[in-house]
Amino acid sequence: MKRQNSAPTMKDVAREAGVALGTVSKVVNGIPVGEAYRKKVEDAIEKLNYQVNSYAQGLKANKTCTVALLLPSTLNPFFAELAYYIDIALLKRKYRMLLCCTASDINAEQEYITMAQQNKVDGIIGLTYNPNLRIEESTPYVSIDRSLGPRIPCVASDNFAGGHLAAEKLADLGCKSVAFLRTGSSLSNEPNKRKAGFENGCLARHLNYELKIIDDGDPFQEFIDFLEMHYHKGRLDFDGLFCVNDELACRIIRVLQNMGLRVPEDVQVIGFDGAKGFGHGDYYCSTIVQPTAEIAEMCVELLLQGNMSVRPPLICLPVSYAAGGTTKDM
Amino acid sequence: MKRQNSAPTMKDVAREAGVALGTVSKVVNGIPVGEAYRKKVEDAIEKLNYQVNSYAQGLKANKTCTVALLLPSTLNPFFAELAYYIDIALLKRKYRMLLCCTASDINAEQEYITMAQQNKVDGIIGLTYNPNLRIEESTPYVSIDRSLGPRIPCVASDNFAGGHLAAEKLADLGCKSVAFLRTGSSLSNEPNKRKAGFENGCLARHLNYELKIIDDGDPFQEFIDFLEMHYHKGRLDFDGLFCVNDELACRIIRVLQNMGLRVPEDVQVIGFDGAKGFGHGDYYCSTIVQPTAEIAEMCVELLLQGNMSVRPPLICLPVSYAAGGTTKDM
DNA sequence: TTGTATGCGTTATCAT
DNA sequence: ATGATAACGCATACAA
Numbered sequence: 298m299k300r301q302n303s304a305p306t307m308k309d310v311a312r313e314a315g316v317a318l319g320t321v322s323k324v325v326n327g328i329p330v331g332e333a334y335r336k337k338v339e340d341a342i343e344k345l346n347y348q349v350n351s352y353a354q355g356l357k358a359n360k361t362c363t364v365a366l367l368l369p370s371t372l373n374p375f376f377a378e379l380a381y382y383i384d385i386a387l388l389k390r391k392y393r394m395l396l397c398c399t400a401s402d403i404n405a406e407q408e409y410i411t412m413a414q415q416n417k418v419d420g421i422i423g424l425t426y427n428p429n430l431r432i433e434e435s436t437p438y439v440s441i442d443r444s445l446g447p448r449i450p451c452v453a454s455d456n457f458a459g460g461h462l463a464a465e466k467l468a469d470l471g472c473k474s475v476a477f478l479r480t481g482s483s484l485s486n487e488p489n490k491r492k493a494g495f496e497n498g499c500l501a502r503h504l505n506y507e508l509k510i511i512d513d514g515d516p517f518q519e520f521i522d523f524l525e526m527h528y529h530k531g532r533l534d535f536d537g538l539f540c541v542n543d544e545l546a547c548r549i550i551r552v553l554q555n556m557g558l559r560v561p562e563d564v565q566v567i568g569f570d571g572a573k574g575f576g577h578g579d580y581y582c583s584t585i586v587q588p589t590a591e592i593a594e595m596c597v598e599l600l601l602q603g604n605m606s607v608r609p610p611l612i613c614l615p616v617s618y619a620a621g622g623t624t625k626d627m
Numbered sequence: 628m629k630r631q632n633s634a635p636t637m638k639d640v641a642r643e644a645g646v647a648l649g650t651v652s653k654v655v656n657g658i659p660v661g662e663a664y665r666k667k668v669e670d671a672i673e674k675l676n677y678q679v680n681s682y683a684q685g686l687k688a689n690k691t692c693t694v695a696l697l698l699p700s701t702l703n704p705f706f707a708e709l710a711y712y713i714d715i716a717l718l719k720r721k722y723r724m725l726l727c728c729t730a731s732d733i734n735a736e737q738e739y740i741t742m743a744q745q746n747k748v749d750g751i752i753g754l755t756y757n758p759n760l761r762i763e764e765s766t767p768y769v770s771i772d773r774s775l776g777p778r779i780p781c782v783a784s785d786n787f788a789g790g791h792l793a794a795e796k797l798a799d800l801g802c803k804s805v806a807f808l809r810t811g812s813s814l815s816n817e818p819n820k821r822k823a824g825f826e827n828g829c830l831a832r833h834l835n836y837e838l839k840i841i842d843d844g845d846p847f848q849e850f851i852d853f854l855e856m857h858y859h860k861g862r863l864d865f866d867g868l869f870c871v872n873d874e875l876a877c878r879i880i881r882v883l884q885n886m887g888l889r890v891p892e893d894v895q896v897i898g899f900d901g902a903k904g905f906g907h908g909d910y911y912c913s914t915i916v917q918p919t920a921e922i923a924e925m926c927v928e929l930l931l932q933g934n935m936s937v938r939p940p941l942i943c944l945p946v947s948y949a950a951g952g953t954t955k956d957m
Numbered sequence: 958t959t960g961t962a963t964g965c966g967t968t969a970t971c972a973t
Numbered sequence: 974a975t976g977a978t979a980a981c982g983c984a985t986a987c988a989a
Contacts, residue, residue, distance in 0.1 A: 303689060304745040304765070306982055317960040322984060331958060348745040352682045352691060353982035356965050359633060361682060363725075370711050372906030377707040381700050384728045395693075396726040398714045415634040415678040435634070544905040551909075574904065574911060575874040576702030579881070581904060636966055647976040652968060661974060683966035686981050 305345040314341035325349055364600065365395040365413045367406060367423035373544065374572035375587065376424070379441070382593030383422060390601060392419070403427045410436075420600040428484050439600045441592065443486040447610050452595050453487035455613040459585040460494025461501075463539040463567045466583075466618050468502035470565055470625050472537030475499065476527075478520060478549060479510045479541040487613075488541065491569060495539055507535075521552055528556060533564055543568035546582045550623060566623040571616075580621030588614045635675040644671035655679060694930065695725040695743045697736060697753035703874065704902035705917065706754070709771070711906075712923030713752060720931060722749070733757045740766075750930040758814050769930045771922065773816040777940050782925050783817035785943040787824035789915040793869040793897045794828025794836075796913075796948055800895055800955050802867030804835040806857075808850060808879060809871040813842045817943075818871065821899060825869055837865075851882055858886060863894055873898035873911045880912065880953060896953040901946075910951030918944045 307325070311318045314337040323330045324338040341347070355361035364387055371377045384394045395418060399405040406427045413421050413436060420437035423430075430445065432438050444451040460477075467475050477495050481488060492508065499506040509523045527534035533553075540546035546568030550560050558564055561583075571586025573579060580586075591614050599608065620626045637655070641648045644667040653660045654668040671677070685691040694717055701707045714724045725748060729735040736757045743751050743766060750767035753760075760775065762768050774781040790807075797805050807825050811818060822838065829836040839853045857864035863883075870876035876898030880890050888894055891913075901916025903909060910916075921944050929938065950956045 307984095308982080318983085319960060319962095319985080320958095323959090326984080329958085334959080348741070350686075350745060350982055351747055352685050353965090354984080355682050356680075356686055356967090356981095357983050357985090359965080370906065371701050371707040372704075372711055372903075374702075374704065374707070374904070377701040377704070380710075380726065381702055381728055384701075384726060388728075394726055396710065396714060396724055398711055398718075411678070415680060417681055544908065547904065547908060573702075574704065574877065576700065578874065578877060638966075648967090649969085649976060649978095650974090653975090656968085659974085664975080680966055683981090684968080686965090686983090687967050687969090689981080 304350070305347045306350070307347075309345055310338065310341045310347050313345060314338045361417065361419055362391060363393045363395055363418045364597075365397055365409065365418045365421045367397050367399055367409055367421060367425055369401040369424065369426070370398045371396075374574065374581075375542070375570040375589070378572055378576075378589040379424070379593060382590045383597060385590075386594045386597035390597065392597075392601070399425065401426050406430060422596045422600060426482055426484070437600050439596045441596060442488055443484075444611060448608070449610075450599050450608045451487065451611045452592055452599065453611070453613055454587040454592065454616045456487050456490040456616075457494035457497070458613075459569060459587075459616040460491035460496075460539070461498035462494075462616065462618055463491075463569070463585055464495050464498025464502060464504060464506075466567060466624070466626075467537035467539065467565060468498075468504055470537070472504065472535075472565060474505040474535050475537035475539065476507045476509060476535045477539045477541075478523075478545060479508075480513060480515070480517075480545055481541060483512045488569075491539075491541055504537075517548070520549065524549075524552060524556065531557070533558055536564060538564060538566045540566065540568045543570045543572060543581045543584055546584070546623070550582065560623050561625050565625060567618075568621075568623075571619055580619055583621040583624040583626075584619055586617045586619050588616065634680070635677045636680070637677075639675055640668065640671045640677050643675055644668045691747065691749055692721060693723045693725055693748045694927075695727055695739065695748045695751045697727050697729055697739055697751060697755055699731040699754065699756070700728045701726075704904065704911075705872070705900040705919070708902055708906075708919040709754070709923060712920045713927060715920075716924045716927035720927065722927075722931070729755065731756050736760060752926045752930060756812055756814070767930050769926045771926060772818055773814075774941060778938070779940075780929050780938045781817065781941045782922055782929065783941070783943055784917040784922065784946045786817050786820040786946075787827070788943075789899060789917075789946040790821035790824025790826075790869070791828035791831075792824075792946065792948055793821075793899070793915055794825050794832060794834060796897060796954070796956075797867035797869065797895060798828075798832035798834055800867070802834065802865075802895060804865050805829065805867035805869065806837045806839060806865045807869045807871075808853075808875060809838075809840045810843060810845070810847075810875055811871055818899075821869075821871055834867075847878070850879065854879075854882060854886065861887070863888055866894060868894060868896045870896065870898045873900045873902060873914055876912045876914070876953070890953050891955050895955060897948075898951075898953075901949055910949055913951040913954040913956075914949055916947045916949050918946065 307321045311321045321338050368376050387394050397409045406425045422439050424441040438449050440451045442453045511519050546566050568582045568584040571584045637651045641651045651668050654665050698706050717724050727739045736755045752769050754771040768779050770781045772783045841849050876896050898912045898914040901914045
C-alpha cells in the first residue's frame with residue numbers, strides 16, 4: 298500500500314470522473330473536450346484536490362519551469378534585491394527559482410552549473426567569479442556583471458557611465474581633488490569599468506584624481522594607510538571619494554570619522570549599487586543606483602525568450618545618481 | 628530526432644559500456660557490482676559526462692531533494708540572512724532550495740503551499756502572515772515566528788527574553804523613562820512577545836514605560852505624533868526607546884534627529900533582529916540579535932528528520948544584545 | 958471527439 | 974552477480 302499518503306494522480310481523477318486518462322490530461326491542458334466530460338473531470342479534480350505533478354510533466358516535456366539563480370550570497374543587499382526582483386520576474390512567467398548561494402566559491406559555482414546542466418533546470422542566471430566556468434551550450438545561461446564569452450549574454454548596469462556620473466557629481470558638488478577606491482575581483486568584469494568611467498569624468502571636468510585599487514584577498518588596512526598618507530595637519534588631500542560600491546563606502550566613511558573627518562562637510566563620498574537597507578528605506582550613502590529591477594527583468598526575458606539567435610552579448614542598463622547624506626546635496 | 632540536445636541517459640551509458648541498464652543504476656547508486664563491470668560503467672559515465680536526472684529519480688522515489696522557503700521578500704536583511712543560512716543548511720544535506728517571495732500576499736502564500744503540497748517539494752519552511760493557511764499533513768512544514776497549530780513546529784528566537792533584555796539594557800544604561808514602539812501584524816505571533824517581555828523587564832527594573840503599537844497598514848505618522856506629543860521644550864519624555872525591529876528603529880532615529888534630538892546622547896534606541904548591512908559589517912543600531920544561523924539550522928533539521936513523532940510545537944532560541952552606536956555603551 | 962498505448966529516465970523486482 | 978521488465982505520473986500520437 299503506497300497510495301495512502303501520496304497526492305492523487307491523473308489516473309485517480311480519471312477513475313473518479315469515469316473517463317479515460319487522456320481526457321483528463323486534455324482538460325488539464327486546456328485542450329477542447331466535450332462539455333459534459335469537461336464538467337465531470339473538473340468536478341473530480343475539485344473533489345480530489347488534484348494538481349499535476351510538475352516533475353512527471355518535466356520528465357515528459359524535458360522542461361521543468363525552474364530557473365537557477367547563482368549568487369555569492371544574499372547577505373549583500375544588492376544581491377538580495379537582485380534575488381527578489383528575479384523571483385518576481387520569473388513568477389510572472391510561471392517559473393520557479395532555485396536559489397544557489399555559492400559563497401563566491403569557485404567549485405560551488407561549477408558544481409551548481411553542472412547540476413543544472415543536466416536538464417534539471419531550464420536555465421541559469423549567474424553572478425559568478427570563476428574565471429573558467431564550463432558551460433555547455435545546451436543550457437540557456439545569462440550572466441550578470443561578467444562577460445563569459447560571445448555566446449552568453451551578459452547583463453549589467455552601465456558601469457562606465459556610472460563612474461563618469463560619479464565624477465561629474467563630485468565636480469558639481471564643488472570637489473577639486475578626488476580619489477577612487479576599489480576592492481573586488483581582479484579578473485575582468487563589468488564593474489571594473491567604473492574606474493575607467495570615473496577617470497574619464499575626472500578628465501572631462503579637470504578634477505585631480507588618484508586611484509587606490511586592491512583585490513579581494515588584500516588587507517583592508519591598505520586603504521587606511523592610503524588615506525593616512527594623504528592626511529596632513531587635520532586635512533585630507535581629497536574633498537571627494539568615489540568608492541566602487543556602497544559596502545566599501547560605508548567602511549571608508551567609518552575610517553574617515555575615526556580620523557576625525559566629517560562626512561560630507563570635509564569629504565564627500567559616493568558609493569555604487571544603490572541598495573537600500575530595508576527595501577524601501579534610505580540609501581546607505583550617496584550612490585550610483587543600479588536599476589536592479591530592470592536588470593532582473595532583462596535577465597529573465599533574455600533567458601526565457603526562445604529565440605536563441607538574437608542574443609546580444611552585452612546589455613548595459615542606465616544608472617542614476619541618488620543623494621544619501623554623504624554628499625552636500627541633501 | 629530528439630536526442631540531440633538532451634543530456635545522456637542511463638541507457639546511453641549502458642550502451643556505451645556494453646552492459647545492461649540495471650547494472651548502470653547499481654553502479655550509480657553504489658550497489659555492489661562486479662569490479663570489471665563497475666570500471667566499464669564508470670568509464671562510460673566519465674566519457675559521456677553522464678549525471679542522473681533527479682526529476683526522473685524524484686518521480687520514482689516520490690522525493691525531490693528540494694525544499695521551498697516561503698518568505699515575504701529578501702529585501703529585509705533579516706529575511707535575507709535567513710534565506711542564506713537556510714540554503715547553507717540545506718546544501719549540507721544535499722537539498723536544494725526553492726525560494727518563494729510572497730510579498731506578504733495572503734493568496735501567494737497559499738498558492739505556494741498548495742503547489743508544494745503535491746509532492747513538488749519534500750518540505751516547506753515558511754515565514755507567513757496568512758492567518759488561516761491550509762496545510763495538509765502530508766507535506767512536512769516548519770514555521771518561523773508563527774505558531775500554526777500543534778502539529779506544525781514553530782521556530783523562533785526567544786522574543787520574550789529579547790524584550791526583557793532590551794528593558795534591562797536600557798535600565799543599565801541609565802534610562803528612567805522608556806517607550807516601546809511596534810509596527811507589525813496584529814495576529815498572534817512570536818515577535819509580539821517582545822512587548823510582553825519588555826513590559827516585564829521594565830517592571831522588574833522599575834522603569835516607567837509607555838507603549839505605542841500600530842498595525843502594518845496604519846500610517847507611520849502615528850509614531851511621529853506620539854513622539855511629538857511627548858516632546859516639551861526641547862526635551863523628550865523618554866530617554867530610551869525599544870523598537871520592535873531594526874527597520875523601525877532606523878526610521879524612528881531619523882524622526883528623532885529631525886526633531887533635533889541626538890542619539891544616543893538625548894535618547895538611546897534599541898532595535899531587534901541584529902541584521903548587518905553587508906553580512907559582516909555593522910549593525911544598523913544597537914539591537915537584540917536573533918540567532919539567524921541557528922534558527923536556519925533548526926528549521927532544516929526539524930524539517931528533514933524523518934521522525935515525525937518527536938516534533939516539538941515551539942522552539943525558542945536564545946538572543947543576545949549588541950551595541951550598535953545608538954546606545955551609550957559603545 | 959474520446960480512448961489506448963507508448964515513452965520520458967529511473968529504480969526495483971524478478972528470472973537467469 | 975547480471976540482465977530484462979514493470980512501474981512512477983504525465984503527454985501525445987494514433988486508433989476507434
